[in-house]
Amino acid sequence: MLSNLLSIGKSALTSAQAWVSVTGDNIANADTAGYSRRYVVQNEAPAITTYAGEVGLGANAEQILRYFDKFLEDSYIGESTLSSRWTEYDNIMETLESIFNESNTTGLNDTINKFFNAWQKLALTPEDPAVRTSVLNYGQMLDDMFSSINNSVKAVQDEMNIYIDKTVNRVNEISDGIAKLNYQIDMAMKTPDYSPNALYDQRDLLIEELATLIDVTTIDSGAGSYHVQLKTGQPLVDGQTKYELAFDSQKNVYQSASGSITDVPPIASNHLMGDSTYNGKVEYAGSDDFEYTLEAFYKTETSGGSTTQVPYFRASLDGGNTWIKNDDGTDQEWKIEAGVTTTVKDIAVTFDSDTNLTIGDRFEITPKKSLYWIEPTLGPENVTPQVTLTGSDNTNRVTGGKLAAYFGIRDDCCGRYLDELDALSSSLIWQVNRLHSQGSGLTKLTNVQGQIQIPDVTKISDEWVASDVRASQPLGEATSGNTWYKDMQTGNVNFYFYDTQTNEYLGTGQLDFGSEENFDPSTHSIEKVLNALDDVKIHYTDGTTSTNPVFNQPVVQDNKVLLSIDTSNFSNVAFVFGEDTTGLLAALGLNTFFSGTSAASLALSTDIANDYTKVSSGRVNGGYEVNEGDNTIATAIGALANKDVTIRTFWKTSNQTLSEYYAALVSTVGSDKLHSETNQAYHQTLSDALYERKLSVSGVNLDEEMTNLVKYQSAYKAAAKLITTADEMMGVLIGLKQ
Numbered sequence: 001m002l003s004n005l006l007s008i009g010k011s012a013l014t015s016a017q018a019w020v021s022v023t024g025d026n027i028a029n030a031d032t033a034g035y036s037r038r039y040v041v042q043n044e045a046p047a048i049t050t051y052a053g054e055v056g057l058g059a060n061a062e063q064i065l066r067y068f069d070k071f072l073e074d075s076y077i078g079e080s081t082l083s084s085r086w087t088e089y090d091n092i093m094e095t096l097e098s099i100f101n102e103s104n105t106t107g108l109n110d111t112i113n114k115f116f117n118a119w120q121k122l123a124l125t126p127e128d129p130a131v132r133t134s135v136l137n138y139g140q141m142l143d144d145m146f147s148s149i150n151n152s153v154k155a156v157q158d159e160m161n162i163y164i165d166k167t168v169n170r171v172n173e174i175s176d177g178i179a180k181l182n183y184q185i186d187m188a189m190k191t192p193d194y195s196p197n198a199l200y201d202q203r204d205l206l207i208e209e210l211a212t213l214i215d216v217t218t219i220d221s222g223a224g225s226y227h228v229q230l231k232t233g234q235p236l237v238d239g240q241t242k243y244e245l246a247f248d249s250q251k252n253v254y255q256s257a258s259g260s261i262t263d264v265p266p267i268a269s270n271h272l273m274g275d276s277t278y279n280g281k282v283e284y285a286g287s288d289d290f291e292y293t294l295e296a297f298y299k300t301e302t303s304g305g306s307t308t309q310v311p312y313f314r315a316s317l318d319g320g321n322t323w324i325k326n327d328d329g330t331d332q333e334w335k336i337e338a339g340v341t342t343t344v345k346d347i348a349v350t351f352d353s354d355t356n357l358t359i360g361d362r363f364e365i366t367p368k369k370s371l372y373w374i375e376p377t378l379g380p381e382n383v384t385p386q387v388t389l390t391g392s393d394n395t396n397r398v399t400g401g402k403l404a405a406y407f408g409i410r411d412d413c414c415g416r417y418l419d420e421l422d423a424l425s426s427s428l429i430w431q432v433n434r435l436h437s438q439g440s441g442l443t444k445l446t447n448v449q450g451q452i453q454i455p456d457v458t459k460i461s462d463e464w465v466a467s468d469v470r471a472s473q474p475l476g477e478a479t480s481g482n483t484w485y486k487d488m489q490t491g492n493v494n495f496y497f498y499d500t501q502t503n504e505y506l507g508t509g510q511l512d513f514g515s516e517e518n519f520d521p522s523t524h525s526i527e528k529v530l531n532a533l534d535d536v537k538i539h540y541t542d543g544t545t546s547t548n549p550v551f552n553q554p555v556v557q558d559n560k561v562l563l564s565i566d567t568s569n570f571s572n573v574a575f576v577f578g579e580d581t582t583g584l585l586a587a588l589g590l591n592t593f594f595s596g597t598s599a600a601s602l603a604l605s606t607d608i609a610n611d612y613t614k615v616s617s618g619r620v621n622g623g624y625e626v627n628e629g630d631n632t633i634a635t636a637i638g639a640l641a642n643k644d645v646t647i648r649t650f651w652k653t654s655n656q657t658l659s660e661y662y663a664a665l666v667s668t669v670g671s672d673k674l675h676s677e678t679n680q681a682y683h684q685t686l687s688d689a690l691y692e693r694k695l696s697v698s699g700v701n702l703d704e705e706m707t708n709l710v711k712y713q714s715a716y717k718a719a720a721k722l723i724t725t726a727d728e729m730m731g732v733l734i735g736l737k738q
Helices: 002-028 070-099 108-124 129-188 197-213 250-255 259-263 401-436 526-534 584-588 632-642 658-698 702-737
Strands: 038-044 048-050 053-055 059-066 216-220 226-230 235-238 244-248 282-285 292-303 306-316 341-344 347-351 362-365 370-375 379-382 447-449 457-460 463-466 493-499 505-510 555-557 560-564 573-580 645-648 653-656
Touching (some): 002 059, 002 702, 070 197, 070 216, 129 226, 129 235, 129 401, 250 379, 401 584, 401 632, 457 526, 526 560, 573 584, 645 658
Antiparallel strands (some): 282 347, 292 306, 555 560, 645 653
């Protein structure tokens, strides 16, 4: 029994010593990031049976474990990924909000108002050079302001790309680190009763960092069988195997992939629904902030008494949740013709085949750098965060962490703002140019340079022929590539001709489409328009018509039309543009105030930028006179300040003033900032609460550890006293023999 007493004392001493060591380690690591409080697993040693009953043999310190609550840890990870997303989102939104700051008097809205005020002043004194110069100056200010806002928003996008690239690299580094820790843990666990607590802490710390970057879930099957995956199911770490994310263009990531992915078209990936028989490809050109989903369907068309099923497609910018609409709210449709390029928003789309399509076939085009999960055998999978046009997250993609914030800012916020800015500038350009192109300045014209690029055309045997398939498409169709294809109308363009020496009115002219009297945007292409310009003749006041066309064969320079008088047959002849019921002049940029089609390209027309006399303030009157004091056009342009106009994006059509539209855009930015601020505060509060609960379990409390230290120090002393007592008893027993 005395030997048992010594064994009991030894085990008590060993256990107390273990507790003191663990407590000391807890105290030492109280401020160590990721450290979980440790404790000793202590069990009673096997007992022996004596005549008096069962007698214990002390206690065994079997294992050192850490305080850890998997439920709390998972809850904290899930909430911290949202908190991280909205904290980052809100910080960046402050920058975007400052770009659209209209609190001072130098914002875009103020510049728009000053621009139209300048036109209103020109209407009072249309012959005044100073006022004309002022109109040009305010036009240049508009150019500068649109460019400044556009460039500032794009700079935020560029910065997001840098952040995304660095974050994706860090995600891949963390995945690699977790896979290596899984291996070390697996090796360590081969030792019985050994718990690699430090390795567990390191792994948990990496998981917590990973959760701030991207939303993940974990599955712990014990030892090194630990899995980390995106919430959408794609694994990042599977035991000791890691998977990577890639931030690249669709074309690059698919071309660099291996295995069966080589069967997918390299430019546009085909994600076909159902059993499709289509074996063609969809190619695209251009870039945009949105992803495009194209869906095929058939329409019944009758031609020549026979009925056929003709393939069409519709397009979505948010994964098929909503479809691009016409002004009347119906889905916009594009005809599928093999080899014919169709412009959908900012992307030129070409089907290389129009046969064997199945209803519901879908094609996903990603014309931007995106986030892909790389699977070695099946190929890349697009997991780019995506916000639908209704404001909800695509839950089949990444939705949390800083990556969700960066992509949300880059694509959803900046993408929408830039599109709305382009819609505003495009409407401004069209409305001003539509009026200006039908007017006259202080001088008559002998030539005019178009300001809008047209598709490639080639002169063959005195006929303009399309070298770009879009040039053969009707100008009223999206396939033509013309920005204002919805705005052109059936009608004609009037030209008035004058003697440059006597200023005498000579006659008028119109576009000549042969047997078709007027321009029809549903049938006439740019090549037909150029041929019609070739054939414009002067209808003289005496009822005769010139033998030769009045204009030189239109020259296309840098894809822009140059219209000039044929001086070899018409010396001393100048012209003035008159009423244009079609919108062709504005669509081609002839006699326009602005050039360009968007916020980035808006600029003063090169023809008027350095010549204020060409600013159209009046128009040809009923007596065919062009008077310097005529203010018809200046008055009409000035009135645009308070006129409701059509402004289109690809998800809505608005009818309001230009200033009201921009004010609504500024309000949208402010609303987005408030949304991010509210979400940040909400999720940060939840994350902090869960973190405190987590610390209450695994965190080190110094007061508690000091109490434990005293407790286990006393236990150590008591165990030592027990050994001393046993020793004394042994000495007494030995002394009895003597």
